[in-house]
Amino acid sequence: MQRIETHHAIAIRWLALPKRGGKTMEEIAAECGVTKRSIYDWLKEPLFDRELKKEIVRQTTARIPEVMASLTDAVINDHNAAAAKLLLQVNGMLTDKVEIDAKVSETVDVEALKARILAQRA
Template identity: 45%
Template sequence: MSKRLTTEQLTAIHYLSQPNKGGKTIEEIAKECGVSDRTVYRWMNDDTFDKELRRQAQRNVSKLVPDVVQAMYATAIKEGNAAAAKLILTVAGMLTDKIEVETKSSDAIPDIEEMRRMLAEDDTDA
């Protein structure tokens, strides 16, 4: 059973998960929670607290993604930026790196030395 976080810990996570800690210092966050700054630092070393802090930060960032993609789209169109266009398509799942593997025989066990030779050739081509 996982440890439950207190209301004070969730309040601290609210601020700590924001950019620039929501404009507050650790001391201000501690005061808001009614605890000492040492307690907040101790919480930050707690696995349960840290996992929830990371989850909340990820949720905060995910809310920004549509705006970031829109800004990248506008820049890609305006500046003709192919790299930005590629990134937008990748984020949208419309473009992926494709790796093709060719096998000579489906029933033959590949020779490890032959595979090493092929990899070495591929490395020298790059």
């Protein structure tokens, strides 16, 4: 597939909807003027897949505030620890990275350090 044609765009619009907008694959194929097999073949094409994912993001972006409200409700009402962790991560208040402050002394007595190491080994 070199580019997205009109029939591809029609399929993408329906496939990006929750539950395909209530349509079956046969109905979507009929709207596009192709067979159901064509739709399944398109789903394997990288360009079609990328465009489908972009359309899903476009359609769901407007609902993110609802998702966040629902997540907040799950934390508060259900005492859901996983939801709390996700909510904090989404808001940048919790990360998995560990930051280490290294303090290096410029006056390291290498000979004393070697002596301590030898003493520990003995």
